[in-house]
Amino acid sequence: xxxxxxxxxxxxxxxxxxxxxxxxxxxxxxxxxxxxxxxxxxxxxxxxxxxxxxxxxxxxxxxxxxxxxxxxxxxxxxxxxxxxxxxxxxxxxxxxxxxxxxxxxxxxxxxxxxxxxxxxxxxxxxxxxxxxxxxxxxxxxxxxxxxxxxxxxxxxxxxxxxxxxxxxxxxxxxxxxxxxxxxxxxxxxxxxxxxxxxxxxxxxxxxxxxxxxxxxxxxxxxxxxxxxxxxxxxxxxxxxxxxxxxxxxxxxxxxxxxxxxxxxxxxxxxxxxxxxxxxxxxxxxxxxxxxxxxxxxxxxxxxxxxxxxxxxx
Amino acid sequence: xxxxxxxxxxxxxxxxxxxxxxxxxxxxxxxxxxxxxxxxxxxxxxxxxxxxxxxxxxxxxxxxxxxxxxxxxxxxxxxxxxxxxxxxxxxxxxxxxxxxxxxxxxxxxxxxxxxxxxxxxxxxxxxxxxxxxxxxxxxxxxxxxxxxxxxxxxxxxxxxxxxxxxxxxxxxxxxxxxxxxxxxxxxxxxxxxxxxxxxxxxxxxxxxxxxxxxxxxxxxxxxxxxxxxxxxxxxxxxxxxxxxxxxxxxxxxxxxxxxxxxxxxxxxxxxxxxxxxxxxxxxxxxxxxxxxxxxx
Numbered sequence: 001x002x003x004x005x006x007x008x009x010x011x012x013x014x015x016x017x018x019x020x021x022x023x024x025x026x027x028x029x030x031x032x033x034x035x036x037x038x039x040x041x042x043x044x045x046x047x048x049x050x051x052x053x054x055x056x057x058x059x060x061x062x063x064x065x066x067x068x069x070x071x072x073x074x075x076x077x078x079x080x081x082x083x084x085x086x087x088x089x090x091x092x093x094x095x096x097x098x099x100x101x102x103x104x105x106x107x108x109x110x111x112x113x114x115x116x117x118x119x120x121x122x123x124x125x126x127x128x129x130x131x132x133x134x135x136x137x138x139x140x141x142x143x144x145x146x147x148x149x150x151x152x153x154x155x156x157x158x159x160x161x162x163x164x165x166x167x168x169x170x171x172x173x174x175x176x177x178x179x180x181x182x183x184x185x186x187x188x189x190x191x192x193x194x195x196x197x198x199x200x201x202x203x204x205x206x207x208x209x210x211x212x213x214x215x216x217x218x219x220x221x222x223x224x225x226x227x228x229x230x231x232x233x234x235x236x237x238x239x240x241x242x243x244x245x246x247x248x249x250x251x252x253x254x255x256x257x258x259x260x261x262x263x264x265x266x267x268x269x270x271x272x273x274x275x276x277x278x279x280x281x282x283x284x285x286x287x288x289x290x291x292x293x294x295x296x297x298x299x300x301x302x303x304x305x306x307x308x309x310x311x312x313x
Numbered sequence: 314x315x316x317x318x319x320x321x322x323x324x325x326x327x328x329x330x331x332x333x334x335x336x337x338x339x340x341x342x343x344x345x346x347x348x349x350x351x352x353x354x355x356x357x358x359x360x361x362x363x364x365x366x367x368x369x370x371x372x373x374x375x376x377x378x379x380x381x382x383x384x385x386x387x388x389x390x391x392x393x394x395x396x397x398x399x400x401x402x403x404x405x406x407x408x409x410x411x412x413x414x415x416x417x418x419x420x421x422x423x424x425x426x427x428x429x430x431x432x433x434x435x436x437x438x439x440x441x442x443x444x445x446x447x448x449x450x451x452x453x454x455x456x457x458x459x460x461x462x463x464x465x466x467x468x469x470x471x472x473x474x475x476x477x478x479x480x481x482x483x484x485x486x487x488x489x490x491x492x493x494x495x496x497x498x499x500x501x502x503x504x505x506x507x508x509x510x511x512x513x514x515x516x517x518x519x520x521x522x523x524x525x526x527x528x529x530x531x532x533x534x535x536x537x538x539x540x541x542x543x544x545x546x547x548x549x550x551x552x553x554x555x556x557x558x559x560x561x562x563x564x565x566x567x568x569x570x571x572x573x574x575x576x577x578x579x580x581x582x583x584x585x586x587x588x589x590x591x592x593x594x595x596x597x598x599x600x601x602x603x604x605x606x607x608x609x
Contacts, residue, residue: 024510025429028421029437032481035418039452039478040444046455111347118348124595125355131587132359133539135557136580140362143573151361154376184358189602196603245448248541252561264450264542271454272546281454288451295446299439306442309426309489310434 044288051281066278073282083283086261092175093262094243097182101239102232104183105190110224112191113198123195126188134185138252141181142168171259178249178260186242190235197231198224237298244291263287359584366577373574387578397579399551400559403469404583407555408537411473415480415533416526422481423488424514428500438489445482449475453546460547467553472544476537483536484529487601491525492518528601531594535587556583 052070066072077083112122129137144152145167157163167173201224209219247264250256256265267287271280299306365373366387367380375381391397422441426434456475457466465471499521500513508516519526541557548554560583563576591598 021429021510022431025425025431028425028429029431031418032422032441032485033437035474035478035481036441036444039456039475040447043452043455043459044447046459047451050454050458108351111344111351115344115348118345120595122348122351123599124592125352127591127595127598128359128588129355131535131591132584133541133557133580133587135539135541135561136362136584137358139560139576139580140358143365143577144358144361146573148374149365149376149573151376151378184354188355192599192602196599241446245450247450248557248561251541251545264448267450268453268542268546271457277454277458284448284451284454287448291446291448291451292443295443298446299443302442303439306438307435309486309493310438 047281047285047288050277051285053278073278074286076279077282077286082261082266085259086263086266089175089260090244090246090262093178093182093246093260094240096175096179097186097243098236098239100179100183101187101190102236104187105235106194106232108187108191109194109198110220112195123192126191128188129185130188130192132185134248135252137181137185138249141177141184142253145177168254169258174254174258174260178253181249181253182243182246186239190239193235193238194228194231197228201227233301234298237294237301240294241291241298244294245287263290359588362577362584363581365573366581369574387574388582390575391579391582394575396551397556397559400554400556401583403551403553404538404555407469407472407476408534410469411476411480411537412530412533414473414477415484416530418477419481419484419529420488420519420522420526423485423492424518426485426489427492428497428514428518429510438486441482441485444478445486447479449479449540449542453543456543457546467548467550469553471547472553472555475543475547476540479540480533480536483601484533487529487532488522488525491522491528495521524597524600527594528597531590531598532601535590538583538587 051073052066054064054066054073108126112119112126115122132140144150147153147166150167153162153165153167162173165173167177205223205227206219209223214222245264246262247268250260250262250265254260256262256269263283264287267280267283270276270283274280364378364380367383367385368377369384369386372381425431426438452475456471460466460468460471465474495518500517503513503517504510538555539557540555541561544555544558545561548558556579560576560579563572563579
């Protein structure tokens, strides 16, 4: 309606404005597109090309295709025990951290939603772990689980749990600390996403259920949970994408030892420490494929949001 | 209809009162217990880090909840450490430049996406958004090779370019949703008065979208300040390395005697600006975090 009143100019003037609108749009979008093409798209192509070559920084130039055949970096990676282990660690880490984050995040979100007085305070408090750098969060949990200095082994030891365990020095335990550090840092993020989801559920629905005599549990199970599914889904995918890319935590906590090596970590180590660019690139490309598969699901899930942003109104 | 709604608002408290007496005190007490538990869960580890940063020598071999002989020696020593102070400077410079560029470049793209009509808009948004899910490791190798070839390795620009690329999607997404919420009639009035689209954007839309710019700027700055993988891969000296790299490599280099006290002090120092920002801008940050995530 409003548009019609504005667009009422002479027809030729309108056409020239439409044209200049398109041209302006192209100008305005092109810096972003150029950057993305230059620093994201082109490197991915280059990574694939590198992964088909034999290359090490120590030898000058990149003259040879990988031998005996161009796929050999990939076949080497796929038969490498370190790779298999890092895949396993990455998935174990993802499943446990994202799982606990969902449970704790949901609990926090429900509490924040119910607490009228403390909500503002809670929202700020909950953002503190999110604001802590991942590297710092790793250092914090490292100091908490350090054999003498750490509070956790001391307290747990007194309770008779995991006595004489060097947490970061034993596989299984080291992974547990890594999961804990991640849950601490990101459960609040999950909670805030879910809280936003809770806040869009209209109160009428609950009032109606109360009138019909539904218990608190029934209201949660039959109303809150189903209506929260879209928010949960997006939060889960967000977190899964992050967990699959995890690098900072194992780097600082253990350096990838004791069953904590992850995909990004071993790829980065092959590249920089071992200077195996072809092999490292093959690892990176495989990580990319795994993450982008999940990302595809993500884009599909938020497709409606994107479409509404892209709509002309 | 309005009268009906009023009636319901008035009726509600009465219904609640009728059910209340049975558990008048149980619920609030339970509620406060949960609130306190959440606060401890969120804040205790950070308190612990501060606690460790105030310990030196033999105190670092004991797990006291309070430092037995608190001292600022660790803080003293990190500020005398040239590597740490230059990392601080590098981080401030890289974060500031990246954030400013992301807002400029991002608001251009966001305005076009929110307001102008042009083809393939959906595809463009989908591609931009999928960039934000790229694993940084996938571009680390080629960028590392490229930067060594053209001399960007271990420089500010070598960090700013990839950071800008990874920060743009989020900035564009947040700004697009903010621009969309600004009433179109304001710009249209400007257009009718003979302003060009670009003038309408600069003089009408941008000032009104200031909260959106703050939100996008904060999230970009957080991302850049926090980023570790690319910084670790693309820098090698105090000339360019950022605070996460400096702090993480305190840990790595001295395998046998790890200076946990100094590391903790450095960690506290680089985290405080972020915690302060969170306290001041809580609302803006939450708005940005949830902008992309939840919609009906």
